[in-house]
Amino acid sequence: MASNVRNQSEKIKFAEPQLGPLSQIHTGGDAEFLVRPTTFYQLQAALAFANAEHLPVTMLGALSNSLVSDRGIPGLAVHTALLNRMYIQGSLLVSQCGTSMDLLIDYAIENGLGGLERLGGLPGTVGGAVYGNSGSHGLYTADHLYWIDYLDREGNLIRMRAHSEEFSYRHSP
Structure with a gap:
């Protein structure tokens, strides 16, 4: 209940x-x-x-x-599926973790932002894609990350600059 x-x-x-x-x-x-x-x-x-x-x-x-x-x-x-808000900030697309990858890519295209198309068809959410550095056709999630906001175990907000060299196959820092 x-x-x-x-x-x-x-x-x-x-x-x-x-x-x-x-x-x-x-x-x-x-x-x-x-x-x-x-x-x-x-x-x-x-x-x-x-x-x-x-x-x-x-x-x-x-x-x-x-x-x-x-x-x-x-x-x-x-x-986290209901944490799915997205918005454009300058030339950046900002998304919450529960947004599906396909919706994110569609939103980017609708707003004139390209580069994520090769990630189309990946199952899951933005949060999962970042956590596992999901990729397809030679493109990985980390290739298009600028920053990541996340909550630690105590619920504190932490902003981390995303440096693609800190990511590897199916791994995030």
């Missing part, structure tokens, strides 16, 4: 814990706690909650390229 917890000033809504319906292959056990944040602040509050309760955290992305055990996931599972 979904429930709410207030942490700091942001309300955390726990979703129904079943992961199977969220997965593209519709299998998998339940999460002990599941959140589906729609804002940065909800994600930050959820991570602070997990830290305060000493819960392990599993980032799930959109579950498009994942197989969840029937035994489920202990601790806090974070389904």
Whole structure:
């Protein structure tokens, strides 16, 4: 059953814990706690909650390229598919982690930004593509990164300049 917890000033809504319906292959056990944040602040509050309760955290992305055990996931599972906002900042395309790669590429093309087309068809989200330095046809995600904003375990925002030489095949710093 979904429930709410207030942490700091942001309300955390726990979703129904079943992961199977969220997965593209519709299998998998339940999460002990599941959140589906729609804002940065909800994600930050959820991570602070997990830290305060000493819960392990599993980032799930959109579950498009994942197989969840029937035994489920202990601790806090974070389904990021609803963190999918994008905008143009000068000549940069800025995206949240839950945006699908195909939507990101379409948005870039619609706004006159090219270069990502060879990444078309990759399953998953921007967050997963950055984390695993996804690539296709000789182009890797890191080739087009300028910076990465991420939250550490305590929920602190950290901005890291992305230097492609720090990335390797299926690896990010």
